[in-house]
Amino acid sequence: MTTLNTITSCAQVLTGARNDYDALLEQIGDARFVLLGEASHGTHEFYRERALITQRLIKECHFTAVAVEADWPDAYRVNRYVCNQSDDENSEQALIGFKRFPTWMWRNTDVVDFVDWLRDHNDGISPQVPKTGFYGLDLYSMFTSMEEVLHYLDKVDPAAAAQARARYACFDHFDRDSQSYGYATSIGMSTSCENAVVQQLSELLKQSEKYLQHDGAAASNAFFYAQQNARLVINAEQYYRTMFRGRISSWNLRDSHMTETLEALGQHLLQVNQEQAKIVVWAHNSHLGDARATEAKQRGEWNVGQLVRQLHGGQAFSVGFMANSGTVTAASGWDEVAERKRVRPALAGSYEALFHQAGMERFMLPLRGKSAATQALMQPHLERAIGVIYAPETERQSHYFYATLPQQFDALLYFDQTHAVKPLELSSHWVNGEAPETFPLGI
DSSP: OOHHHHHHHHOEEOOSOTTTTHHHHHHHTTOSEEEEOOSSSSBHHHHHHHHHHHHHHHHHHOOOEEEEEEEHHHHHHHHHHHTTOSOOOSHHHHGGGOOSSOGGGTSBHHHHHHHHHHHHHHHHSOTTSOOOEEEEEEOOOHHHHHHHHHHHHHHHOHHHHHHHHHHHGGGGGGTTOHHHHHHHHHTTSSOOOHHHHHHHHHHHHHTHHHHTTSSTHHHHHHHHHHHHHHHHHHHHHHHHHHTTTOHHHHHHHHHHHHHHHHHHHHHHHHHHHSSOOOEEEEOOHHHHSOGGGBGGGGGTOOOHHHHHHHHHGGGEEEEEEEEEEEEEEEBSSTTOOOEEEEEOOOOTTBHHHHHHHTTOSEEEEEOSSSOHHHHHTOSOEEEEOOOSBOOGGGHHHHHEEEEOHHHHOSEEEEEEEEOBOOBSSOOHHHHHOOOOTTTTTTO
16 A cells, blocks of 8 residues: 555544544543644644644543643733633733734734633633633743742732842843843853842742742742742743854753743642643644654754653643645744745655645544554655744745654644634735735736
């Protein structure tokens, strides 16, 4: 049997029916960590299908947390809203904290729909049933997280807040520019603030018993939020100091931080809910597919998918998402405007091109175990990754790497044609979209 015949015989066509993901949930079984990827940060189908799977995991399998590739304070504002603990009037307002590039990653219509659903779900369950929260795993919010630590201490311990301000004042002359701080310290132009931020977390932990004497679960959640912000400041400070020394060290620091945050969240929810936490993770394929199955291993990189598998074995289940062509929301350069760009058809020799040849519009492919599909796909292929920037003119160099798919993920969702996610703030670049490749001859 050819590889294409094997794929078509093992794949489950996705029709949009309610039972599309019955087989996937059966494969997930009693896993406590379900990692749902994406091949780009701007594809509607990836967001929509992740949301549909997550809704079923919450309702049918009692998952109580969604942890996403987003900054901790911004996501926690959404968490307060979906748990009916904030003054935000609607989902769009709850998402307003996402002001850092790329805003469209979380301020888009698909995320609004999911946050609406999650708020309605939590409002409709019994008070005795744990609500499902929404949390961020990333570490880019160094200055915002400092503010949140100070805000917490102002409420519970004004004297400690004054001491914290003195420690965090080490960063004052960088004008909230994390990269300027990292550059200045990496070349010796400025003293590192490492000791100050470590001392601040240490002092916060020393006072934990006193701070936790108030309001039961509310006090526990507030302290955990502040503690994670203080821990984020430590890891972010180190991240920005190392980012100018090379990509590998900063990548590994970031994914280690995301994994540590995921582990801390699981422990916190265990203490609060008195049962093992079950968590859905949303992030890019490059973070959630096991790095040991990609060329990243040769560069000395690891990622969340690898670390979670090493920590939890079969209790972790990862799902990759792929597409052949269509449109995507992305920028042409860092901190530039969001555009609706055409995605070129997949390169020959890639998994995406192979799946396109199978002739199915949308399908799911199980990859765990020694199935026929697993054996057929064990030969390494190119695999595409589009982040927040898409540079089709350098497609091979910018967006492809080699991977062994069955070792990277436990299941795959493939979409032959996809559409750009719709940002809440539309620019003329996005509305007009990108000209056809044949421009001007194709007009």
